[in-house]
Amino acid sequence: MTAANFVPAASGIGRQGFVAEHGLHTADQRAAATAVAEQIDRLGIKTIRAVVVDQHGTPRAKFLSPHAAISALSSGVDFSGAIYSMDTANFVYPAAFAAGGGLGIDELTGFPDVVIVPDPTTFRVLPWADSTAWMLCDAYFSTGSPVPLDPRHVLRTQLKRLAEQGLTYTTGLEVEFYLTRRHSPAIGMHDTTQPPAALAVEPVQLGYQYLSEVRLDSLHDPITALRDGLAAVGLPPRAIEDEWGPGQLEISFSPMTGLDSADAMILFRSAVKQISARQGLHATFMCRPLLPNFFSSGWHLHASLTDAAGDNVFRSPDAVLSPTGLAYLAGQLAHAPAMAAFAIPTVNGYSRLAPYSFAPDRISWGVENRGVLVRVQGAPDDPGTHLENRLAEPAANPYFLLAADLAAGRDGIARGLQPPPAVTSDPYASPAPPLPATLLDAIAELDKDPLYREQFGPEVVDSYLLMKRAEYARFESARDTADDPDTAAAHWQQREYFEFY
CATH class of the missing domain: 3.30.590.10 (Glutamine synthetase/guanido kinase, catalytic domain)
Known part of the structure; x- marks a missing residue:
């Protein structure tokens, strides 16, 4: 069985039919998803990195098999919502197990998973990593509503306006x-007991x-x-x-x-x-x-x-x-x-x-x-x-x-x-x-x-x-x-x- 004819429901990843149920892909993305599945199979891609960007602008990722990645295009991927509670040293900064995850967002109570949905228009093959591709993802709650802290959602909203x-x-x-x-x-960047990096x-x-x-x-x-x-x-x-x-x-x-x-x-x-x-x-x-x-x-x-x-x-x-x-x-x-x-x-x-x-x-x-x-x-x-x-x-x-x-x-x-x-001379x-x-x-x-x-x-x-x-x-x-x-x-x-x- 090739990746192109794999049945997504059999992978056990994400939530079956999540993308279609909540209308999360545009027509262009749906067409791109079909092309991505074909490309994964044709190029012999073995690993696809599903990347979601946190509030720092740092890419967080899961490495998926071809079958799991193709399934994720329709079902999404479960991903820890804990990334939205971590600062630049990966310390948890809010009262994480408080109501709303300490951030005033009800859906983040209890460190739950969110669902990340790959955007197939961002699919790239990485030439420096063997048989590996890459896709950016958007983050959603299980209800299909966007995670408000997802920075990609923040910019997309401004662009729509x-x-x-x-x-x-x-x-x-x-x-x-x-x-x-x-x-x-x-290097041990965050170990404060060690000499400076x-x-x-x-x-x-x-x-x-x-x-x-x-x-x-x-x-x-x-x-x-x-x-x-x-x-x-x-x-x-x-x-x-x-x-x-x-x-x-x-x-x-x-x-x-x-x-x-x-x-x-x-x-x-x-x-x-x-x-x-x-x-x-x-x-x-x-x-x-x-x-x-x-x-x-x-x-x-x-x-x-x-x-x-x-x-x-x-x-x-x-x-x-x-x-x-x-x-x-x-x-x-x-x-x-x-x-x-x-x-x-x-x-x-x-x-x-x-x-x-x-x-x-x-x-x-x-x-x-x-x-x-x-x-x-x-x-x-x-x-x-x-x-x-x-x-x-x-x-x-x-x-x-x-x-x-x-x-x-x-x-x-x-x-x-x-x-x-306007300044016309020394700005300082x-x-x-x-x-x-x-x-x-x-x-x-x-x-x-x-x-x-x-x-x-x-x-x-x-x-x-x-x-x-x-x-x-x-x-x-x-x-x-x-x-x-x-x-x-x-x-x-x-x-x-x-x-x-």
Whole structure:
């Protein structure tokens, strides 16, 4: 019996007929599911990774047999809901066995399973893993209702609301990260009794040169492996650059629409880590690792809106931005303090927001200025005009970041907001409001901004606040009880984020 003619009900996985019963697949997904079943059989795929993304933007997975994966396309897969109760150290942060799982969500009482449903349009064959494929999943309760904490659901909701306005969200990814060389097979990131993880790795290159051909060539083998692996899963890099730090790279991609950019970011980060690990390297998307001469890494989100005719509504015939583009930008600025909690979800990431660092430290905008928060790229009557939000670190959950950016911009359009004057000189000397200086400051801003509770739902915001407060409390405890608080703080961040992200 081949995978293509396997009867799903016989697998015992998920809940028979769950997808059809609750109408969870579109017509395109149903057609893709048939094609995926045929492809699994034709290519001799032996393992399919069913991946669901948690609130951190981290892929969690079950590895399925061909028969189980095909069954999951119609029946889903049972998956532990405990992932929604874990912080970046995998500590359970809420009162998990309280009513609502400590998160105020009745269906999460008692650490139950949820049902994850593969999205067959995300099916990819992984060339670096033998006979292995990959699919992203959406999370549902047994009733067929979406798990509100599923970040993919949060972004999809924002995109649907935008589509009701006749608009499409187009975004481009520009992401920095580090390649390091492991000294030992086990780093033990979260064991606070062990020496800091910085002692276990070193940069893959010494010194640093910005945009150096010779430095890039010295990384020929890992870069080639990344180039070929990413292209094979449908993510060909548009550009690969050498950044300031040793072993620091930046990869950018062509624009994508809707959910595709966030899905691509998940696959990109996972692919980079896996391909690098097979070469004895560790790739980290931690903003500023505790290693000599390391600079901060950022994630620049390029965005525009297009109408039903495919025209860029940020384009203006006689100005750098249309009124719609200006209003969207004003919304980004108005909600930037709260957005920071999603764009910079780690204690570590706030070290990047420093004057003259090529990262923003205050809430401002300008045209082709790399020191502002929102950089306008384009010119009058330029069809490629778009906004570059420079706030995020590369560890950000892509679904939350894109949803936060889009919700803020939509609010600016809805209220007809106008931005302050553009910065035309030194952005680090302009009289603009500061960005949050710490994660604790950012979550306080998120708590008092009603937009994200309204747009994302109170369950998402309240659980996120609870999680990040617990994370920050652990950081403060490690720092404040140490003989050398500054060193303890740096080592805590390295253990917490270097491997996790």
